[in-house]
Amino acid sequence: MAALERDDLLLRAEQDRQQALNIAAEERSGLQERVTQLEITLDRARHEAALRMEQDRGVIANTTDELRRFRNQLEETWQDLLRYNGIFLEKYAN
Secondary structure (H helix, E strand, O other), X not given: OHHHHHHHHHHHHHHHHHHHHHHHHHHHXXXXXXXXXXXXXXXXXXXXXXXXXXXXXXXXXXXXXXXXXXXXXXXXXHHXXXXXXXXXXXXXXX
């Protein structure tokens, strides 16, 4: 009977070990799936960030060009005003 009990205990121990291995494999599979999902999310976030950065560069370039045009227009207007004032002073100073 002792051998039978020992075999029974060994069988139960092996079953417990197999059950623990199955649980560990399921947990590993779940964790691997989560890692895959997180990698996909990270890749998507990187792609979206790159697109936003490119769009921001375009906005900055357009705004810089617009600012340059306004500065030129301001300078031209200022020069026109100075010329007008010079003509006005010459005309009415005499």
